[in-house]
Amino acid sequence: MxxxxxxxxxxxxxxxxxxxxxxxxxxxxxxxxxxxxxxxxxxxxxxxxxxxxxxPKTLDPAFASDGESFRVSRQIFEGLVGVKEGTADPAPLLAESWESSEDGLTYEFTLKKDVTFHDGTEFNAEAVCANFDRWYEFEGIAQSESLAYYYGKLYRGFKDKPEDAVYESCEATEDHKATVKLKQPFAGFISSLSLPAFAMQSPTAMEKYGADEISGSAEAPTLSEYAREHPVGTGPFKFDTWNxxxxxxxxxxxxxxxxxxxxxxxxxxxxxxxxxxxxxxxxxxxxxxxxxxxxxxxxxxxxxxxxxxxDPFTILYLGLNQANEELKDVKVRQAIAYAIDKEALVKQTLPEGTKTAINFIPDSVNGYTEDVEKYEYDPEKAKQLLKEAGYEDGFTLDFNYPTGVSRPYMPTPEQVFSNLSGQLEEVGIKTEAKPQKWSPDYLDQIQATDDHGIHLLGWTGDYNDTDNFVGVFFGGQKPEFGFDNPELFKALSEARQIPDLDEQTPKYEEINTMISEYVPSIPLAHPAxxxxxxxxxxxxxxxxxxxxxxxxxxxxx
CATH class of the missing domain: 3.40.190.10 (Periplasmic binding protein-like II)
Incomplete structure (x- = not known):
């Protein structure tokens, strides 16, 4: 190698x-x-x-979580499930159809025939199971948030620690029929398979070029030869070169x-x-x-x-890292929320058609509710809360933001940083600018370490499911936000297992209200x-x- x-x-x-x-x-x-x-x-x-x-961060979509990686991988790879044109709703792709058991634990996929990977390997049920088993069997730093971000967040557990795992097994029952069994219900399972991270990859190429041979650290992983030079999928385009x-x-x-x-x-x-x-x-x-x-x-x-x-299907947020002493106090987090004039931020830095945000999900997603703490712009209230928290004279926070990149939720990060830092200074919170190149420095520091302060990040929804937003953000402890809230984690875990939409919706509405009161971070806008x-x-x-x-x-x- x-x-x-x-x-x-x-x-x-x-x-x-x-x-x-x-x-x-x-x-x-x-x-x-x-x-x-x-x-x-x-x-x-x-x-x-x-x-x-x-x-891109990598050419192996299983280890990607950023838009530029997925922009490329969507051309090379395809998943069992795609999305309906112009929507976020699931549709058949490499799987022509599927059936699920009443308990939501067994899914049988009927696969498209006469499909080959770019290296000539046949796409069949064995290839499907090879991919599912690969994700489940990730070891060491491959399990870290900076690599297997989506699998870790959505499927919860790996083979070496299966207690919380959603996935159980995959069996090739026929050449073009694969049966996937789950250990616990996951209402968003089919929709989640439309994510580029769960695209089908050639088992032959992954073995030949050492797809799982990753070294370095979670903060600075070293890409495999496969992820740099030999990505192989079933999509309409094959990889040639990466300079x-x-x-x-x-x-x-x-x-x-x-x-x-x-x-x-x-x-x-x-x-x-x-x-x-x-x-x-x-x-x-x-x-x-x-x-x-x-x-x-x-x-x-x-x-x-x-x-x-x-169409807006995004969220831009100001991340609050509670590893910082000041941010552990909910009054400080609330003060920061009241200090931000979202209308001015949108008008001055974001595209036409952008909406201000009060939830971490767009209003088109199940569970959106107006019954949340809205934190309308009120600098005097912000100052009062800081005084009650013992910071009448203010304090200084590191403010991390990316450079050399534009994201769908944040086309001009430097302008957003300047706008917000000015607003915070008006209530006595000074910021120390911490700019970093987007990939890999910024993402690795924010997602894989607690060495950061307030920060700019966001999300472009991958499929139409509430868990894809709030579950990914706040479903468990993570270095980005630095908090432990078992009540919130439990509520999100229970909601994602409810298959009935009428029963699930009020649960997510309650969760969004809970999030707004806890203020783990601050939703800013839904850019278009x-x-x-x-x-x-x-x-x-x-x-x-x-x-x-x-x-x-x-x-x-």
Whole structure:
């Protein structure tokens, strides 16, 4: 096996500065010509160039939790379950159908036939079980939040500590029928399988290239050879190359079971500066980009570019880490909530169509309720609460925020930081700026250690289930928030096992009220992310959960 490049070298390659990005945009026209190659469909240039805001964290979706990793993996991999076009609701994909037992513990999947992985391995029930067993059998740092984030949060336990595990077993009962058994009911099981983290991967490739050979630490894991160079799925595009800090190239899989569409080559070009992304589009160097800065939307429309918004299915929040002494006091957490003018934050830093947030779920998700503590902007009340907590003269907190990235819930993190830090200072809370590059430094520090203060993060919902938001955030102890609340953990665990929606809804409403009173963090807004494309992109499969596969793109030239 080839050893991974040392981390310091890897990160140096990934660090694209704003000035370099501007140069990239300036010469984008010639670079685009270098990448189109012979990829044409009749009179249509079939190479699609998309500007990513950062490198993916990994090419192995089982170890990913970030949007840029999933943007790439959705092209390469497919799961048993997908989503209905334009919605967050589950739909058949590699599984044509499924049946469940009355107790919610057994699921039989009937699989699509004549499907192969990109390495020629047959997709069948044995491959399905190999993937389920792989997740369950993760060991050591593979179980950490910085790696198996989704499996740990949703399926709760691994083979070496099965007490809390949701998964029990998978059996290939026929060549194209797989039976999955759970140890406890999980109402969101089918919906959860639409997550890219649970995509089907080639058992042959994972074994050949050591997919589970991970070293380093949870804070700084070293990617396997598979995750860097050999990801293999059943999707419409296969992996070609990853030039860290520059681009990722994919090409159409010639034996794909579905329709390939017009796009035959994809180039994900890393441009971390939002100004440079816009300039690259304007100069013709790229075909599109995500997370358009709010200030750029109208000017791009006026110039004839296609700008569209996804339906909001996001949450931006201010994380509060109770490992910090001041934040252990609920009065301090409440004071911070009252100190924030969410209306001003949205108006000044977030896209048109963004809604202020009072829950950690959008209003379209089951369990949303107005019956919560809303913490309407009241700086005087914030000062009073700080006085009652013994901080009349204020205090200073580290304020961690990411740089060199735009996220669907936070297109301009530096602006959000500046806005919020100014508001907090008005009530006596000074902040020490702690900027960090998004991947891997920021995510690893926030999610895998308690060495941080208040921080900016958020979530783009993966499927239409309340647990996918509040359960992921607050379902158990985690370094990001640093608190232990057994009552909340128990309530969330019980709610996720209730299969009847009418019975489940009031439970989640109670939980959202409980969260608002406890203030583990502060929900800020539900942004509506914008995308921009060249005129030649006549149709793009915009999805509230970012389930956007590029064989569905339509091009005019």
């Amino acid at each position: 080839h050893a991974r490049t040392p981390k310091r070298r890897f990160l140096a390659a990934a660090a694209v500065t704003a000035s370099a990005a501007l140069v990239l945009a300036g010469c984008a026209e010639s670079q685009r010509g270098d990448n189109t190659g012979g990829g044409t469909d009749g009179d249509v240039d079939s190479t699609f160039i998309f500007a990513a805001s950062s490198d 860290v800090g520059e681009n990722i190239e994919l090409s159409a899989y010639e034996d794909y079971w579905g329709e390939q569409g017009q796009v035959q080559k994809i180039n994900f070009r890393v441009i971390d500066d939002p100004v440079a992304r816009r300039q690259a589009l304007e100069s013709g160097g790229i075909d599109g980009y995500d997370l358009v800065a709010p200030a750029d939307v109208q000017s791009l429309k006026d110039a004839g570019f296609n700008v569209m918004n996804r 992310p914008s995308l921009a494309f060249s005129e030649r992109v006549t149709s793009y499969p915009a999805s509230p959960v970012n389930d956007e596969v590029y064989n569905q793109i339509e091009l005019s030239e």
